[in-house]
Amino acid sequence: MSGPQCCSNPPTLDAASGAGHVENLSGFNTYVSGSLQSNLAILLVSDVFGYEAPNLRKLADKVAAAGFYVVVPDFFYGEPLVLGNPDRTKADWLKDHEPAKGFEDAKVIIDALGSKGISSIGAAGFCWGAKVVVELSKVALIQAAVMLHPSFVTVDDINSVKVPIAILGAEIDQMSPPELVKQFGDILKANAVDSFVKIFPKCHHGWAVRYDVNDPTAVDCANEAHKDMLDWFTKYVN
8 A cells, every 4th residue: 555655745625726627528527727729738647635636736727828738537536535534444445546447547538638639648647646657658648758756656667668758756755765766767768768857855755746835945846846847748748
């Protein structure tokens, strides 16, 4: 099961947050921001707390403002992880919401985007979502990938990546410690896969989306990660 860092600093979910809107996309409630006229889409795959997290939606709006059509599907079917539920442990929740299922669901979303005329797709995953994105990268269903503070991602996964990928890790991270993230980078380089690997000093797992909006340092670190992510997509999703 995921470690405690995966569940630290849980967001206060808000179904009405964000400048975009929620619509049904191939059976999934999906937060959508931006215009289809760009023909370029970015799929954001959430951490265990799901698609109603305000910081995640704020990030989706930021990416959309750069000219992308952004979708954030609810791959948890209305059941994000709720901490402290004695009748529903984290282990039980994960059995019903494995990243492998998220990967299958993501393929449905990608097909739907293609049917809307999208010509190029990038995907970014956070914690749980990073495992979904690396699976998409292994079968080249997207043009570029970004993983931020990944969980469950293995050396074998990275060995099979086929698309340009950026990996943004935290210095203080039990799920993907800096040593592992650097190993990921070495593998990608050896396999001649275009990559960008960066460790954010003094940051903890989850910093890119579960930051305290009232902490200027935390906001600055998150914004730096967001810029790196957006720069990667601008370079490869075109």
